[in-house]
Amino acid sequence: MKSHKKSSKSSRRLEAASINNRDSIELPHVGKPIWSVASAKNVDRASISEFKIPSLSLMECAGRKVAVVAAARCRPGQLIVVLAGPGNNGGDALVASRYLHLWGYSVLVIDILNDFKDQTPDRSTQGQSLDELNIRRVSPHDFQSGLPLPSKPLILDGVLGIGIRGSLREGLYKSCLQKASQLNGTVISIDLPSGMDGDCWSGEAPPLPADITVTFGASKAAHRIYPAARYCGETLVFDIGFSKEAVDQSLAKTKHQLWELAPEALARINPWRGLAIDAHKFERGHVLVIGGSSLGFGAPMMAAVSAARAGAGWVSLATPHPVETVMARSPLALTHQNFFKGDHLDIAAISKFVEQRRVKALLIGPGMVTSPFQSGDLETLARLQRQGLSLVLDAGALHQLGERLKPTRLLPEKTLLTPHPGELIKMGLTPDAPKTLADFEQLQETCNNLGVSIFYKSASPVIVSPELPHHFPCYSQANNSLGKAGSGDVLAGICTALALTSLPSWVIAPLAQCHMHYTCQKLQDTGKEIIPEDICSNLGTWDISFRS
Numbered sequence: 001m002k003s004h005k006k007s008s009k010s011s012r013r014l015e016a017a018s019i020n021n022r023d024s025i026e027l028p029h030v031g032k033p034i035w036s037v038a039s040a041k042n043v044d045r046a047s048i049s050e051f052k053i054p055s056l057s058l059m060e061c062a063g064r065k066v067a068v069v070a071a072a073r074c075r076p077g078q079l080i081v082v083l084a085g086p087g088n089n090g091g092d093a094l095v096a097s098r099y100l101h102l103w104g105y106s107v108l109v110i111d112i113l114n115d116f117k118d119q120t121p122d123r124s125t126q127g128q129s130l131d132e133l134n135i136r137r138v139s140p141h142d143f144q145s146g147l148p149l150p151s152k153p154l155i156l157d158g159v160l161g162i163g164i165r166g167s168l169r170e171g172l173y174k175s176c177l178q179k180a181s182q183l184n185g186t187v188i189s190i191d192l193p194s195g196m197d198g199d200c201w202s203g204e205a206p207p208l209p210a211d212i213t214v215t216f217g218a219s220k221a222a223h224r225i226y227p228a229a230r231y232c233g234e235t236l237v238f239d240i241g242f243s244k245e246a247v248d249q250s251l252a253k254t255k256h257q258l259w260e261l262a263p264e265a266l267a268r269i270n271p272w273r274g275l276a277i278d279a280h281k282f283e284r285g286h287v288l289v290i291g292g293s294s295l296g297f298g299a300p301m302m303a304a305v306s307a308a309r310a311g312a313g314w315v316s317l318a319t320p321h322p323v324e325t326v327m328a329r330s331p332l333a334l335t336h337q338n339f340f341k342g343d344h345l346d347i348a349a350i351s352k353f354v355e356q357r358r359v360k361a362l363l364i365g366p367g368m369v370t371s372p373f374q375s376g377d378l379e380t381l382a383r384l385q386r387q388g389l390s391l392v393l394d395a396g397a398l399h400q401l402g403e404r405l406k407p408t409r410l411l412p413e414k415t416l417l418t419p420h421p422g423e424l425i426k427m428g429l430t431p432d433a434p435k436t437l438a439d440f441e442q443l444q445e446t447c448n449n450l451g452v453s454i455f456y457k458s459a460s461p462v463i464v465s466p467e468l469p470h471h472f473p474c475y476s477q478a479n480n481s482l483g484k485a486g487s488g489d490v491l492a493g494i495c496t497a498l499a500l501t502s503l504p505s506w507v508i509a510p511l512a513q514c515h516m517h518y519t520c521q522k523l524q525d526t527g528k529e530i531i532p533e534d535i536c537s538n539l540g541t542w543d544i545s546f547r548s
């Protein structure tokens with residue numbers, strides 16, 4: 001978000017550093033594209049037909065990678081049960097079986113075919129190469145009718161991959177997968193847990209969820225976005241020798257693109273780099289947090305402390321409670337206001353405070369249960385934005401915001417909304433939570449019209465911003481210790497501190513999530529069960545906490 005006009009020499013230095021930040025951070029510096037299934041198929045097709053890479057050598061490489069992963073996970077004496085379906089996913093499984101057998105592991109292949117005629121040519125070739133080795137192979141009928149097997153084998157799921165169309169049909173493939181799930185083994189799935197749609201992240205659990213998924217070229221949406229990602233387990237991505245030109249060609253054709261952000265790369269961004277050693281509080285910037293309700297003021301307090309720990313120069317807190325009550329519970333450096341008239345905001349008083357006290361970033365919503373806005377309030381905020389104010393709206397401030405925003409148009413580079421799925425729906429912008437990339441494209445259209453960026457919060461939050469047309473970065477490092485009431489307040493506070501800098505909102509929001517996630521992880525290393533309050537009072541300095 002652009003910093004507003006500054007006069008001193010050192011503040012110009014900050015602005016220069018921040019503008020550099022803004023100009024130099026590009027998506028490929030901090031993330032990798034997530035391929036759609038169509039892109040993956042295009043890469044495959046073009047590598048083979050245009051760039052003359054033999055399909056069998058891609059399969060050989062894929063199967064070998066799977067074998068290496070399986071060998072590393074196999075316990076001494078453990079049986080490896082390989083489920084090999086009819087397509088090239090099954091072909092990969094057969095290559096893996098060959099390697100594992102040759103390396104001395106005990107392998108049992110289940111040929112999950114209705115008919116040998118169903119096989120793809122490459123799968124059939126791999127089958128023939130297995131015939132010459134002494135690998136035990138059984139029919140799906142034998143497998144299903146109670147073939148005695150040791151419990152807890154290592155299972156390789158090569159029944160179906162990205163060739164699936166629609167939902168998994170009832171029949172042989174599904175029943176074999178269900179049977180395999182009864183073995184209670186460790187499951188390594190090839191490319192995708194069989195039956196899953198690589199592009200969709202909100203579907204049902206597949207019959208045989210994976211502990212590890214081995215995929216090729218790049219991850220797909222289902223590997224990275226929750227809830228689908230939970231069924232993939234740990235996803236490992238391998239290069240299997242696709243042509244780089246084929247990859248570039250395929251991605252160039254892609255209309256919209258999900259990106260997987262790399263925490264280590266985000267970690268190198270220090271939002272305060274370049275801040276002069278003699279900087280004063282206004283060079284960092286003044287944050288005002290407005291929130292709370294009759295239920296309390298813990299949420300805005302945590303957001304305010306998080307904003308201070310994330311680098312704000314001065315943080316003021318406004319709640320509907322008597323200032324003395326809040327002050328008695330507050331860290332000393334926070335200053336306190338009461339900008340409420342009943343359930344609503346005294347927008348004139350806020351506006352005066354923002355102008356007089358040079359507030360540069362305003363967070364409204366933590367701990368609020370209903371919308372605090374009345375007609376005209378958003379117009380006032382839009383006017384303050386044009387004077388340099390950045391706005392972050394969370395929780396209660398999001399309720400029915402869609403309707404309220406329509407006549408207003410805020411500045412997208414200065415407005416960040418942070419809804420979780422329920423809040424997104426309550427905003428009234430969309431009847432359902434986004435389930436596909438096309439849904440995000442639609443949401444971006446809405447963001448363009450309203451002049452806002454949306455950080456769609458979940459265990460794998462995605463940013464949708466008019467500043468980044470057709471590209472949707474996702475931070476997919478989940479940690480269930482963050483699934484606790486209050487994490488959203490910490491996140492909103494960090495976002496608001498970062499809104500003081502000139503980082504674009506598509507960087508601010510994931511960087512805030514990354515900072516919260518790293519801090520949580522570090523605190524967990526001390527062996528404690530972590531609560532959001534711990535995170536807010538222990539946020540690391542940007543340089544130190546991100547050096548891991």
Ligand SMILES: NC(=O)C1=CN([C@@H]2O[C@H](COP(=O)(O)OP(=O)(O)OC[C@H]3O[C@@H](n4cnc5c(N)ncnc54)[C@H](O)[C@@H]3O)[C@@H](O)[C@H]2O)[C@@H](O)CC1
Pocket residue numbers: 044048055056058059062085086087088089090091092118120159160161162163164165166167168169173190191192216240
């Ligand atoms: N050269 C290549 O083509 C490469 C392909 N690779 C592997 O090949 C896989 C893709 O192979 P294929 O395109 O042969 O497809 P799959 O092996 O994923 O699946 C094909 C089978 O799925 C069945 N099917 C489709 N929709 C279904 C539904 N709704 N319910 C039940 N069955 C359904 C089809 O009848 C067909 O028999 C990738 O996932 C990857 O594992 C890798 O070997 C890398 C190279």
Ligand SMILES: Nc1ncnc2c1ncn2[C@@H]1O[C@H](COP(=O)(O)OP(=O)(O)O)[C@@H](O)[C@H]1O
Pocket residue numbers: 395420457458459460461477478479480481482483484485486487488489490491513
């Ligand atoms: N399992 C998880 N892994 C990673 N991040 C999570 C997880 N669960 C929640 N979060 C993050 O924690 C925050 C929770 O926000 P929210 O649902 O608004 O919580 P609250 O308002 O109760 O504080 C979001 O930033 C979300 O991205």
Ligand SMILES: [K+]
Pocket residue numbers: 089157158159160161189190191192193194
């Ligand atoms: K599979």
